Amino acid sequence: MPVHLKVTTVLAFLATGSFQSVLASSNGLTQPAISNCLTQFFNAFLTHTRDYISLPTTPQALQDSMRQFYNVAQFLSVIGVVNCTHVALRPPRADEASYRNRKVFHSMNMQVVCNAQGEILDVCARYPGSTHDAYIVQHCGLHRRATQGHFNGAWCLGYRGYPQRVWLMTPIVHPHTAAEEEYNRCHRATRSIIERTFGQLKNCFRCLDHSGGQLLYRPEKVAQIFVACCMLHSLAVRKHQPLPDPPQQQLQQPPDGDDDDFTPQHRAEHSASQEGFNARHRLIQTHFL
Numbered sequence: 202m203p204v205h206l207k208v209t210t211v212l213a214f215l216a217t218g219s220f221q222s223v224l225a226s227s228n229g230l231t232q233p234a235i236s237n238c239l240t241q242f243f244n245a246f247l248t249h250t251r252d253y254i255s256l257p258t259t260p261q262a263l264q265d266s267m268r269q270f271y272n273v274a275q276f277l278s279v280i281g282v283v284n285c286t287h288v289a290l291r292p293p294r295a296d297e298a299s300y301r302n303r304k305v306f307h308s309m310n311m312q313v314v315c316n317a318q319g320e321i322l323d324v325c326a327r328y329p330g331s332t333h334d335a336y337i338v339q340h341c342g343l344h345r346r347a348t349q350g351h352f353n354g355a356w357c358l359g360y361r362g363y364p365q366r367v368w369l370m371t372p373i374v375h376p377h378t379a380a381e382e383e384y385n386r387c388h389r390a391t392r393s394i395i396e397r398t399f400g401q402l403k404n405c406f407r408c409l410d411h412s413g414g415q416l417l418y419r420p421e422k423v424a425q426i427f428v429a430c431c432m433l434h435s436l437a438v439r440k441h442q443p444l445p446d447p448p449q450q451q452l453q454q455p456p457d458g459d460d461d462d463f464t465p466q467h468r469a470e471h472s473a474s475q476e477g478f479n480a481r482h483r484l485i486q487t488h489f490l
């Protein structure tokens with residue numbers, strides 16, 4: 202099979218999530234042939250992940266990224282926005298329960314960081330759907346790099362389900378002052394890009410969308426599919442390709458108000474770092490008064 206045919210076959214699969222529709226639109230490919238294409242494509246493409254998905258590596262790139270975020274809502278020193286999204290899959294039989302998420306379908310919980318343009322800078326695609334966002338963020342490569350000082354004093358923004366850290370700014374759950382309100386407002390406005398990115402990602406790559414059914418693959422394969430889609434998404438953003446937003450009703454509700462994200466275990470993690478609270482307090486005192 203020529204390479205261009207393999208590539209277009211894989212793209213058709215990612216865009217629809219179904220072998221059936223790829224089969225219907227191609228002539229003479231068997232299911233094993235398509236499956237083979239996927240394997241070959243991922244083996245080749247995923248060796249280039251770093252070329253598509255990486256945090257700013259030079260001081261100049263970091264500056265640019267922070268400036269673009271600053272232009273959104275005057276929030277200082279933002280390197281990226283972090284959030285998680287669920288990708289439905291048929292769970293491995295031996296470990297069914299850990300893949301059942303709080304929305305009661307089976308999934309993997311994928312963590313993504315994006316920049317102000319919606320380019321994807323970091324992905325953690327390892328955890329089953331029952332894993333809490335707050336757990337993932339404290340056990341991922343991002344956390345390791347941030348605490349090793351790779352962020353140079355910049356931070357990520359995350360919703361209030363995340364633990365406040367020096368490198369991870371979260372909203373104030375009960376704002377008391379005008380400055381805190383203002384901080385929350387800018388935080389929310391800056392963060393909204395991640396919601397849009399997830400919407401575009403799942404709209405473009407229907408294989409990731411729950412409405413398209415579940416991916417019938419092993420978790421390792423689902424992780425590969427997700428990372429490949431993120432790489433293609435980043436490529437599209439860089440090349441200024443139009444990325445249609447999903448129809449409005451499909452968007453997840455972004456407001457801060459949903460309390461079902463607070464389990465007891467989670468509250469404990471949430472109250473972890475005094476240093477983190479101090480950093481947020483300093484930021485508010487110096488920039489939101």
Ligand SMILES: *[C@@H]1O[C@H](CO)[C@@H](O)[C@H](O)[C@H]1NC(C)=O
Nearest residue numbers: 284360392393396454455456
């Ligand atoms: C991030 O994800 C959580 C939980 O799924 C959600 O409640 C939150 O609103 C999301 N969006 C943003 C913009 O942080």
